Amino acid sequence: MANDLSTPLTGRRQRLRRGTGRTHFPVARVLFGIIALIAIGVVLRLVLVDEPNGGLPTIEAAITNTRASNSVADSAASRPATITADPMQYPAGTMPSDAGVGAETGPAVSNAATILADLTEETSNGAIPRISSSGETPFAAYKYPFDLASAPGPKIAVIVTGLGINEQGSLDAIGQLPDLVTLAFAPYGKALEHTVAAARGGGHEIMLEVPLEPFDYPQNDPGPHTLLTGEPPRQNLEKLFWLMARFGAYTGVINNMGARFTASGADFAPVMEELGSRGLGYIDDGSSNRSVAEQLATSNKVPFARAGTVIDANPARASILSALASLEAQALDQGSAIGIVSALPISVQALSEWAAELDSKGIALVPASALMK
Known part of the structure; x- marks a missing residue:
């Protein structure tokens, strides 16, 4: 008893740990390692992957025009560039x-x-x-x-x-x-x-x-x-x-x-x-x-x-x-x-x-x- 009282506190803690059989888990080091791996992965993706949209989600949608169209203008726009009509009409x-x-x-x-x-x-x-x-x-x-x-x-x-x-x-x-x-x-x-x-x-x-x-x-x-x-x-x-x-x-x-x-x-x-x-x-x-x-x-x-x-x-x-x-x-x-x-x-x-x-x-x-x- 007297021995325990006169023993430094550090020594008492070491004996207690040996007595219980429990080991210390390095949580902080593990978290730091995970964060480092994530950062390395992001850097490698940016360098090696050609992704102009930066990983942003995209969707394709058809565009429709609800306005009543003019048949003359619409038909003209869809024709080929070669013109075979009267040359006086298209100088x-x-x-x-x-x-x-x-x-x-x-x-x-x-x-x-x-x-x-x-x-x-x-x-x-x-x-x-x-x-x-x-x-x-x-x-x-x-x-x-x-x-x-x-x-x-x-x-x-x-x-x-x-x-x-x-x-x-x-x-x-x-x-x-x-x-x-x-x-x-x-x-x-x-x-x-x-x-x-x-x-x-x-x-x-x-x-x-x-x-x-x-x-x-x-x-x-x-x-x-x-x-x-x-x-x-x-x-x-x-x-x-x-x-x-x-x-x-x-x-x-x-x-x-x-x-x-x-x-x-x-x-x-x-x-x-x-x-x-x-x-x-x-x-x-x-x-x-x-x-x-x-x-x-x-x-x-x-x-x-x-x-x-x-x-x-x-x-x-x-x-x-x-x-x-x-x-x-x-x-x-x-x-x-x-x-x-x-x-x-x-x-x-x-x-x-x-x-x-x-x-x-x-x-x-x-x-x-x-x-x-």
Whole structure:
């Protein structure tokens, strides 16, 4: 007993361990070894295994389009690149993806259904029109090839505006309207490539709607990138370039609102000068008597026309038919007339029915470009 009391504590512990027969298990060393093995395995996998996804789980899923497709555009996209159609319809240097659109419908138009590379300039905003190296203008290349000599009598041109925002509504309108009707597209649609291709495939000449500042802006706002009075010309031109890059193959532009802007020569002049240098036309929608568009177009050699009648200012069938009758009277009195109509279903239907009977009245329906000076 005295011995145990005088023995150091370490010696007592050793005797106790020998007495019980238990051994110490090195848990910490084992855990460290396991962790080391795991780390070595990860490093070897990264070095030796070619796995670009890093071991992330992957799955393959089919992508389907629930949108109602355009049969003309879809059939063109699925065709081989070799083209055996009329060579005048698909001139050399055109883009096959665009040239195929409208191959089964519409007239055999040389350039109206294509975007010509030589008439395109790449910018930071996208491709915008320009005059070609040979001097050909987008206005001349993309207009409907109408022979004025074939219509010596009174002539009427109708421009349908507001297309492109509602895709299905635009496609329905394009399907109903005769190809001599000019179509103007707003620059804000999500499926502009689809709807514009359908219009070009149907033989229509097309225009770009450009939002211009009205007198009550911003209470009445024509949309993003509106050209404004009092801003530096460069800033307005940058907006114009963005708008011009939304789609291609248009003959020119038409204003959307803009009573204040079109009345300001200082603000409007740089825009009209740009249109002239790029070979584009301009149509004034006739909404403002203070517009200086005609003077600026003349000085910049821009093909120009001014619309005289808003056909569906009152979007009721009786009022639309009355406006169309007034348009006929104007054409009989002055030799020609231009009307503006929106893409409302009731307006499109009334216009289509009216156009079918126009020839019997001795009046020719013509594209807008045919009446632009």
